[in-house]
Amino acid sequence: GAGVSQSPSNKVTEKGKDVELRCDPISGHTALYWYRQSLGQGLEFLIYFQGNSAPDKSGLPSDRFSAERTGGSVSTLTIQRTQQEDSAVYLCASSSPGLGNTGELFFGEGSRLTVL
Amino acid sequence: DQQVKQNSPSLSVQEGRISILNCDYTNSMFDYFLWYKKYPAEGPTFLISISSIKDKNEDGRFTVFLNKSAKHLSLHIVPSQPGDSAVYFCAASGTSYDKVIFGPGTSLSVIP
Numbered sequence: 001g002a003g004v005s006q007s008p009s010n011k012v013t014e015k016g017k018d019v020e021l022r023c024d025p026i027s028g029h030t031a032l033y034w035y036r037q038s039l040g041q042g043l044e045f046l047i048y049f050q051g052n053s054a055p056d057k058s059g060l061p062s063d064r065f066s067a068e069r070t071g072g073s074v075s076t077l078t079i080q081r082t083q084q085e086d087s088a089v090y091l092c093a094s095s096s097p098g099l100g101n102t103g104e105l106f107f108g109e110g111s112r113l114t115v116l
Numbered sequence: 117d118q119q120v121k122q123n124s125p126s127l128s129v130q131e132g133r134i135s136i137l138n139c140d141y142t143n144s145m146f147d148y149f150l151w152y153k154k155y156p157a158e159g160p161t162f163l164i165s166i167s168s169i170k171d172k173n174e175d176g177r178f179t180v181f182l183n184k185s186a187k188h189l190s191l192h193i194v195p196s197q198p199g200d201s202a203v204y205f206c207a208a209s210g211t212s213y214d215k216v217i218f219g220p221g222t223s224l225s226v227i228p
Contacts, residue, residue: 004159033216042122042220043160043205056215091159097213104150105207105216107159 002026006092006108013082014116021077021111025094032069033095033105034077038088046090049075050097082115089113119143120208120219128225135193137222139206142187146208150216151180151191154203163204164191196226 005024013019025032034046045059049069060066064082069075079086089112093105121140129135139149147168152160166173166180166189173180179192193200206219 031213035218043218045215045217048215050213093159097211104162104165105152105160107152107161109157109159 004092004094004106004108006090006111008111009109010112010114012114012116015084016081018078018080019082019113021079021090021092021113023075023077023092023094023108025073025075025092026096026106027073029094029096029106030072031095031097032075033093034067034075035091035093036088037091037110041088043091046077079113082113084115087113087115118220119146120206120217122204122206122219122222124222125220126223126225128227129196131198131226131228132195135191135196135200135224135226137191137193137204137206137224139189139191139219140187141189141206141208143208143210143217144187145210147211148209149180149182149189150207150209151178152205152207152218153200154205154221160205193224196224198226198228200224201226 007022030051032049035043047067048056064080067077089110091110093107095105150165151163154160164175164178182189203221203223205221207216209216
């Protein structure tokens with residue numbers, strides 16, 4: 001499809017296991033974001049990739065979290081040694097920023113992570 | 117340190133009336149402001165935006181007002197409809213190349 005695609009849509013894991021969440025952005029979008037939304041909370045910024053620039057990792061909550069973006073397209077968010085507080089919906093968004101462009105973000109439907 | 121604030125977690129409005137959702141920000145470097153709407157189990161969708169060179173932007177029933185000196189913006193929905201019931205997020209960035217920071221959201225309920 002033409003939209004942002006995320007997988008898996010739901011993931012249940014045991015505490016201490018590693019998980020990988022995948023995001024396929026809209027083709028041609030140079031910017032890619034990861035956010036998370038914990039229950040009853042807002043959208044927490046995690047990491048931002050823009051073109052070939054070094055990613056902005058300032059929102060990653062701990063060193064258990066990492067993300068890659070290969071070939072300027074698909075991104076994987078990895079959470080190592082998951083904890084119960086990692087349970088949340090992880091949202092990916094992409095955009096095509098430019099001069100005179102507000103850089104509207106297009107979101108996927110999210111990956112719901114539950115850590116038991 | 118929350119750079120984008122939405123101090124009302126929830127708002128209830130009668131159908132046909134005006135809904136006013138407020139947003140405050142602390143970073144004077146923000147130049148672009150956006151509103152997103154989110155239904156349960158879906159990703160947020162873009163509603164309307166405004167750049168700092170304007171103080172108003174209108175799109176159908178939705179109008180965003182920006183008061184840069186007060187670091188305040190608001191989203192007006194007129195007339196409100198039951199289908200507008202959703203969580204509304206205010207967001208801001210420095211330029212279109214900067215990361216976008218979201219507020220905590222306001223849950224709007226439009227009562228038929």
